[in-house]
Amino acid sequence: MLATNKDSFIWWDWVGRHGDEIQQATIEHLQLTLIAVGAGFSLSLMFSAVALRWRATYAPIAGVAGLLYTIPSLALFAFLLPITGFNTLTSAIGLTSYTLAIFIRNIVEGVDSVAPEVLAAADGMGYGRVRRLMTVELPLAAPAIVAALRIATVTTVGLVTVTGLIGQGGYGSFINSGLSRSFSTEIVVGGGLSVVMAIALDILLVGIERATTPWTRVRRAARA
């Protein structure tokens, strides 16, 4: 049997017999991605609000997020393992911390790029600071924020595979097991499905972007 496996890169028989496991891994992979992107986005909104209100805090906030982003993923998971143990929490914390740098920079820069006349108009209409941020600045920064969502989501899908190396689920567990058994089918399945998920989520986000920011299309049409 091993000889046959080594002859071809993908053994469709194996794929057929492991449908349940593939489904389970898909759910786990998707869950971890959504948790990390969701938590990262919420935290980043808070940090960005602080950075926008008190400009002096932007450099240190962006600095710490950048520092976390620089630490290689496997090393970050290895730091967390002895503290939080072999569970989803370890993966979720590590994955979340990678999204912060992407989100915070894009949210702050997106809000900064809102035209000053628009802000003056909102102020003139008696908008308070919070209301102006929520109903004027964030919606106008939506393209930059969705761009960050796309980058963060696609990056996270890829990083979730690394958590397979520390015994977590998702497609990475196929890659891990394929590597330790020198069985390429599992590697192809794990890696391939991860790419498919990244592309599918990216397309979904592009669709959401178009649906939620119709004015960007109008402007583009007007320019053309």
Next chain:
Amino acid sequence: MSITSEFVTYVTTSEHWNGERGILHRAIEHLRLSGIAVVAAAAIALPVAIWLGHGRRGGFAAQSVVNVGRAVPSLAILALLFPLSLRYGFGLGFWPTLVALVILAVPPMFTNAYTAIRSVDPFVVEASRGMGMRPFEVVTRVEVPNGLALILTGVRIATLQVIATATLGAYVGFNGLGSFINEGFRQQDNGKLLTGAVAVALIALLVDVAFGAVVRRATPWRKLDLQVSTKGLQP
């Protein structure tokens, strides 16, 4: 024993620093492989990117490269090269890791260098032509210096990704710093695990800081630019 003391005990034991499986050897191997990969990727990506950017062609290709590059997880590339390498007799460790690192380092270098050259002010390029510069001189004396900061940013991003992925190389038999993490995890040895984590993180951060310094020295005029532009933004 607390995690910190396990780590301190591991790092302060001299046997852990020496030999084939010691910290020094693995750190040097890690840096050597990363260095080779970055140089090889730069040799492939930069000339093509600069040439395409100079001709102002291939914008769509540049965007596609970065999108595809981001969607393919580094672990998947590394893992897929492992059976290929075994089949074609390149063995474990060095070769599959090196090829994976080069593949991963090309997209960020290519895209940043392409964008850098492409976004050089066309009037500046036109002026240099008007001064009688040949195309090669326009590239080397005008476009590359003007785009240098962005080109180096691409190299920096690629280098950090290379260092991170070289860590994953431990799982295809590469004897670098990731091996401490792999072994520490399998042997339930927190001291070893943390030694790998700290060493890899330190190297990544030091390389990042060093790169920042190089970019600043290589492009002294940017400091001037920045001062002018921030002054303009003050209300």
